[in-house]
Amino acid sequence: MEKILFNGIPELSIEDAENFDIWEVECNDNCGQAIARGKVVYLLQVARTRSGVPFHITSWNRCELWNAYVGGVDDSSHVTGWAVDIVMSDNSATNYKILEALMHVGFPIIQINTEKRYFHVDLNPDKIWWRLLL
Numbered sequence: 001m002e003k004i005l006f007n008g009i010p011e012l013s014i015e016d017a018e019n020f021d022i023w024e025v026e027c028n029d030n031c032g033q034a035i036a037r038g039k040v041v042y043l044l045q046v047a048r049t050r051s052g053v054p055f056h057i058t059s060w061n062r063c064e065l066w067n068a069y070v071g072g073v074d075d076s077s078h079v080t081g082w083a084v085d086i087v088m089s090d091n092s093a094t095n096y097k098i099l100e101a102l103m104h105v106g107f108p109i110i111q112i113n114t115e116k117r118y119f120h121v122d123l124n125p126d127k128i129w130w131r132l133l134l
């Protein structure tokens with residue numbers, strides 16, 4: 001299986017992101033773990049800017065302990081900093097803007113959880129086995 005490295009995606013440090021801060025990356029159990037992948041930050045910021053609406057992050061980086069506690073899968077991309085969960089709005093037009101922007105910037109994995117009402121975006125190279133035909 002060929003590994004896709006996303007070499008074409010620029011990196012943006014969390015400190016330079018206009019709409020995101022390190023506290024949004026930090027593990028929710030206050031352990032201090034905060035892996036902010038530059039390519040994830042970049043895609044998220046471009047999507048946020050394009051959408052014109054706030055992205056409310058519920059889960060970005062998680063340590064192993066917290067991931068197990070919240071019932072995350074063993075190989076969760078949150079543990080390695082490759083995934084971000086964004087709250088689904090109560091407004092469908094807002095959700096459309098968020099989803100359109102996430103797809104437009106090219107997040108290769110976008111999961112929509114309508115029950116728990118969040119979008120999960122994922123850039124984990126270990127989980128992507130297909131290529132975008134662009």
Ligand SMILES: [Zn+2]
Pocket residue numbers: 027028029030031032033062063064065066
């Ligand atoms: Zn933690």
